[in-house]
Amino acid sequence: MDSEDRVVLVTGAGSGMGKESARQFATTGAAVACVDIDQHAVTETKREIQSGDSDAIAIEADVSESADVREMIERTVSAFGGLDVLHNNAGIPQRATPVEDVSEDTWDRLVDINLKSAFLGTKYAVSHLRERNGVILNTASTAAIRPRTGLSAYVASKGGMVALTKQLAKELAPDVRVNAICPVATETPMLEEFSGEDLRVSDMESTIPMEQLATPEDVAAAAVFLASDEADMITGTALEVDGGRDI
Incomplete structure (x- = not known):
């Protein structure tokens, strides 16, 4: 899929799914x-x-802070002349914890990092995206569709991401397409941080019909597709990259 001349911003690009998404977008010419x-x-x-002879810049930012997101x-626009794809990918895990023990x-x-960040990114990027019939991609989670034990705050943040995606798809059409990606448990450094007394990585894997965790490459491939012209009629969807977990 050719992304030549497109400008893509990926948050959470320092590791895991974000890093791989940034790399795959670059290989398509972005x-x-x-x-x-x-x-x-x-x-x-x-x-x-x-x-790999592709163009990139690195930006340090806290995506829960309005000033950082605006900057x-x-x-990005100053460096590359515009913006075609905003990939709101940054997120943090929740250690599996009974709801009564979750602190405010x-x-x-x-909620700030997993959900408000997407609102802020959209708020400051939408005028640029409208100029180029751009795309917003939001990383949600299968937890938004089939919750797991002990993840009340995480599930709420990712469920909100799916709902926000659908709202934005309706509000910004036809100028900007907006879609979410819902990965199942994925082989990243963050995965073990979900583990708690009632939730282990092996438990997650056992609930996936394909009998394997997702990889960052799986998720990045979905992102590149949803941002491409081949997905031109897809907006407002929450694409499950889940090995059948949500069946």
Whole structure:
């Protein structure tokens, strides 16, 4: 799928699904703005992309902070002349915890990073995306569709991401397409952080009919497809990359 001359911004690009999405967009010809709160990690992503003769910049940002999000959009547009794809991918896990033991600080942080970030990204990017009939991609989760034990704050944040995606798809059509990606448990450094007394990685894998976890490559391939012209009639969907988990 050819993304030549497109500009893509990926948050959470320092590792895991975000890093792989940034790399795959670059291989299709896109210029990529790689955003992460970890400056060292996102600089490494940029370096890897540039080593393949693709164009990339690295931006350190906290996607839950309005000023940082506005700046990441402005820096991307300044560097590349516009914006075609906003991939709101950054997110954090929740250690499996009974709801009565979840602190308000934990709830607020999960909602801020996993959900408010997509609102802020859209708020500051939409004028640029409208100019180029752009695309918004939001990383949600199969947890938004089939919750798991002990993940109340995480599930709420990802369920909100799916609902926000559908709202934005309706509100921004026909100028901007908006879709969510719902990965099942994925082989990333973050995965073990979900584990708790009542939830283990082996439990997650056993509920997937394909009998395997997703990989960052699986999720990135879905992102590249949904952003492509081949998906021109797809908006408002929550694409399950789940090995059958949500059946």
